[in-house]
Amino acid sequence: xxxxxxxxxxxxxxxxxxxxxxxxxxxxxxxxxxxxxxxxxxxxxxxxxxxxxxxxxxxxxxxxxxxxxxxxxxxxxxxxxxxxxxxxxxxxxxxxxxxxxxxxxxxxxxxxxxxxxxxxxxxxxxxxxxxxxxxxxxxxxxxxxxxxxxxxxxxxxxxxxxxx
Amino acid sequence: xxxxxxxxxxxxxxxxxxxxxxxxxxxxxxxxxxxxxxxxxxxxxxxxxxxxxxxxxxxxxxxxxxxxxxxxxxxxxxxxxxxxxxxxxxxxxxxxxxxxxxxxxxxxxxxxxxxxxxxxxxxxxxxxxxxxxxxxxxxxxxxxxxxxxxxxxxxxxxxxxxxxxxxxxxxxxxxxxxxxxxxxxxxxxxxxxxxxxxxxxxxxxxxxxxxxxxxxxxxxxxxxxxxxxxxxxxxxxxxxxxxxxxxxxxxxxxxxxxxxxxxxxxxxxxxxxxxxxxxxxxxxxxxxxxxxxxxxxxxxxxxxxxxxxxxxxxxxxxxxxxxxxxxxxxxxxxxxxxxxxxxxxxxxxxxxxxxxxxxxxxxxxxxxxxxxxxxxxxxxxxxxxxxxxxxxxxxxxxxxxxxxxxxxxxxxxxxxxxxxxxxxxxxxxxxxxxxxxxxxxxxxxxxxxxxxxxxxxxxxxxxxxxxxxxxxxxxxxxxxxxxxxxxxxxxxxxxxxxxxxxxxxxxxxxxx
Numbered sequence: 001x002x003x004x005x006x007x008x009x010x011x012x013x014x015x016x017x018x019x020x021x022x023x024x025x026x027x028x029x030x031x032x033x034x035x036x037x038x039x040x041x042x043x044x045x046x047x048x049x050x051x052x053x054x055x056x057x058x059x060x061x062x063x064x065x066x067x068x069x070x071x072x073x074x075x076x077x078x079x080x081x082x083x084x085x086x087x088x089x090x091x092x093x094x095x096x097x098x099x100x101x102x103x104x105x106x107x108x109x110x111x112x113x114x115x116x117x118x119x120x121x122x123x124x125x126x127x128x129x130x131x132x133x134x135x136x137x138x139x140x141x142x143x144x145x146x147x148x149x150x151x152x153x154x155x156x157x158x159x160x161x162x163x164x
Numbered sequence: 165x166x167x168x169x170x171x172x173x174x175x176x177x178x179x180x181x182x183x184x185x186x187x188x189x190x191x192x193x194x195x196x197x198x199x200x201x202x203x204x205x206x207x208x209x210x211x212x213x214x215x216x217x218x219x220x221x222x223x224x225x226x227x228x229x230x231x232x233x234x235x236x237x238x239x240x241x242x243x244x245x246x247x248x249x250x251x252x253x254x255x256x257x258x259x260x261x262x263x264x265x266x267x268x269x270x271x272x273x274x275x276x277x278x279x280x281x282x283x284x285x286x287x288x289x290x291x292x293x294x295x296x297x298x299x300x301x302x303x304x305x306x307x308x309x310x311x312x313x314x315x316x317x318x319x320x321x322x323x324x325x326x327x328x329x330x331x332x333x334x335x336x337x338x339x340x341x342x343x344x345x346x347x348x349x350x351x352x353x354x355x356x357x358x359x360x361x362x363x364x365x366x367x368x369x370x371x372x373x374x375x376x377x378x379x380x381x382x383x384x385x386x387x388x389x390x391x392x393x394x395x396x397x398x399x400x401x402x403x404x405x406x407x408x409x410x411x412x413x414x415x416x417x418x419x420x421x422x423x424x425x426x427x428x429x430x431x432x433x434x435x436x437x438x439x440x441x442x443x444x445x446x447x448x449x450x451x452x453x454x455x456x457x458x459x460x461x462x463x464x465x466x467x468x469x470x471x472x473x474x475x476x477x478x479x480x481x482x483x484x485x486x487x488x489x490x491x492x493x494x495x496x497x498x499x500x501x502x503x504x505x506x507x508x509x510x511x512x513x514x515x516x517x518x519x520x521x522x523x524x525x526x527x528x529x530x531x532x533x534x535x536x537x538x539x540x541x542x543x544x545x546x547x548x549x550x551x552x553x554x555x556x557x558x559x560x561x562x563x564x565x566x567x568x569x570x571x572x573x574x575x576x577x578x579x580x581x582x583x584x585x586x587x588x589x590x591x592x593x594x595x596x597x598x599x600x601x602x603x604x605x606x607x608x609x610x611x612x613x614x615x616x617x618x619x620x621x622x623x624x625x626x627x628x629x630x631x632x633x634x635x636x637x638x639x640x641x642x643x644x645x646x647x648x649x650x651x652x653x654x655x656x657x658x659x660x661x662x663x664x665x666x667x668x669x670x671x672x673x674x675x676x
Contacts, residue, residue, distance in 0.1 A: 004598065004599050004600070005329075005332070005599070005600070007599075008595075008596075008599035008601065009335075012335060012339065015342075016342075019342070019357055022356075022357055022359075023356075026354060026356060027352075027354055030352065031351060031352065032351050032621055032624065032625045033624050033625060033628045034620075034621060034624055036349035036351070036352055036354040036356060037356075039345065039616075039617045039620060039621075040342075040345040040356060040357070043338060043341045043342055043345060044342065044345075046334075046338050047335065047338040047339065047341075047342060050331055050334050050335040050338055051335060053331050054329075054331050054332065054335060057329075057331060082385075082388035082389065083387070083388050083389065083390055083391050084388070086387050086388070086390055086391065087384050087387050087388055087594075090384070090387050090562075091380075091590075091591070091594075094566060094587070094590065095587065097566075097570070098570060098580075098583050098584065098586075098587050101570070101580065101583065102580050106571075110567055113563065113566075113567065114563040114564065114567060117559075117562065117563040117566070118559050118560060118563055121387065121390055121558065121559035121562060121563075122390065122557060122558075122559035132560075133560075136560055136563075136564070137563075140563070140564050140567055141567075144567060144568070144571060147215070148214070148215075148218075148571060148575065151218065152214075152215060152217060152218030152219070152575075153217075153218040154214065154217055154218055154571070154574075154575040154578075155578055156571065156574070157574065157580065
């Protein structure tokens with residue numbers, strides 16, 4: 001059984017091996033003594049080595065931990081864990097936001113995103129909180145649009161569906 | 165024009181409304197961002213970044229310098245008043261700042277911090293102005309071998325010094341280098357690892373990568389604590405900030421040795437790549453305690469502790485700016501963003517920066533010096549108002565920050581491609597935080613990767629003898645220093661692990 005160190009080592013090792021294999025298809029050197037594959041191979045070999053060391057260190061550490069009598073993993077001992085549901089919800093909403101940005105346009109998608117994320121992170125407990133959440137969502141979108149488009153010459157995305 | 169004539173001319177320029185307004189806004193944003201627990205200076209400078217795209221380079225850099233200087237002071241406000249450091253670079257300020265507040269000296273606590281930051285920053289600024297030129301002249305003597313070795317040294321040092329594991333630090337740096345090998349190679353333009361995805365053909369742009377990595381890495385830990393009851397309750401009510409500024413200045417200036425020594429530490433740590441204020445304030449605090457005649461009083465609310473933390477923290481900013489201006493190596497994540505902002509305007513920081521762009525270079529010096537009194541004014545006028553803003557709920561703040569991150573990435577080239585890169589690196593950044601991998605080596609790897617490869621190719625093309633990397637004195641010395649720094653870090657980490665194991669064994673023995 002590996003801890004998160006070992007798992008991250010495995011992911012990095014797999015990535016470095018895959019990319020190392022891809023270097024086989026890179027062309028040889030023509031103009032300079034070293035070709036386009038040389039430097040990536042050096043970097044990827046170092047990454048593979050470090051990943052292997054991380055995995056080995058983790059395996060050794062886990063064996064020691066299991067050998068120790070009454071060892072309790074830190075996460076179990078810590079009690080209340082982090083709120084990963086909110087983290088996942090934030091990621092999903094952010095993903096939807098950037099996916100819909102070209103279709104809905106900056107103004108509409110930003111209002112929806114800011115509103116949705118505020119409500120997700122902390123459910124408004126009164127009518128006043130709802131009004132505040134809506135106001136913040138509209139103000140964020142409107143102020144960003146005005147400031148960036150009118151004063152900073154940054155054209156924010158227009159929606160292909162909404163036209164705004 | 166002489167060095168100081170140029171400096172005073174540019175101070176005059178910075179005092180024009182055109183530059184003073186961005187500097188003031190940046191300083192206010194920095195003080196607020198620095199004071200907000202969970203929002204670091206890096207996050208604040210990332211938020212301010214998109215607003216600088218439409219400005220001229222010096223206006224943009226003035227705003228960022230304001231954020232940097234203001235942020236280093238802002239962190240100390242919450243550290244002193246509510247015992248929660250606004251930024252990692254204010255951790256040591258809580259050790260004595262908060263006890264001083266609890267002793268009924270809230271005003272003294274905040275102002276010893278603010279004035280120490282001012283004095284430390286001013287001394288650091290003096291070094292910045294005097295030493296950047298000679299450093300740049302030294303860098304001009306470097307060939308590709310020396311630059312290659314310097315970049316490798318910077319990376320190895322950062323990887324070895326940050327985080328708890330040397331392996332993870334080095335691996336994080338290697339991941340950063342891997343990010344830069346995707347896309348065209350620097351000589352022939354051959355596409356590498358794009359796997360037929362045409363969006364990857366230009367490689368990963370640096371700023372969306374940086375914003376992505378830091379945005380979620382810094383905001384998600386706050387999201388994790390929402391609803392778990394682990395959030396700090398911020399109730400700094402009935403705090404009296406009135407104080408005699410003369411007595412505060414006496415508190416600081418009657419300790420000249422500590423002040424100078426911790427300022428020196430701050431500058432040196434700032435010069436060392438990507439270590440930053442978070443290390444400087446702790447090291448300076450430790451040093452002040454060691455040199456103090458009353459070390460037992462540290463942690464009870466004495467001014468020395470606050471002076472050490474804040475002066476070193478502020479001087480650290482000058483050290484970081486020095487490194488980026490002379491060598492083009494970011495001293496920390498904030499200067500990495502500033503470097504990105506410069507490159508957007510077609511300015512390459514490095515040895516030729518001062519001679520090719522004197523207006524911008526002296527403008528940065530001037531903005532730094534003007535930002536210090538502005539920081540004092542901002543804290544003076546608005547400390548109570550900033551405290552109210554700090555109370556802003558995270559559920560409101562996080563969506564706004566994320567929107568500004570998206571705007572920042574999009575505005576770089578008006579392309580959704582950069583926003584998708586941001587999204588990808590948001591996931592990677594958070595995954596690295598969960599894997600307890602330090603982010604600083606990754607960022608430095610991304611910043612330096614292309615230059616390491618370009619200098620390697622240039623060196624080998626000039627002379628294919630690989631031993632030159634070791635036989636040229638500066639290059640050889642830097643390579644040796646790289647190996648030494650990694651070896652030293654490994655030794656330190658193994659010693660620490662053994663010490664902890666022995667302590668755990670002893671604890672176990674006492675249980676039975």
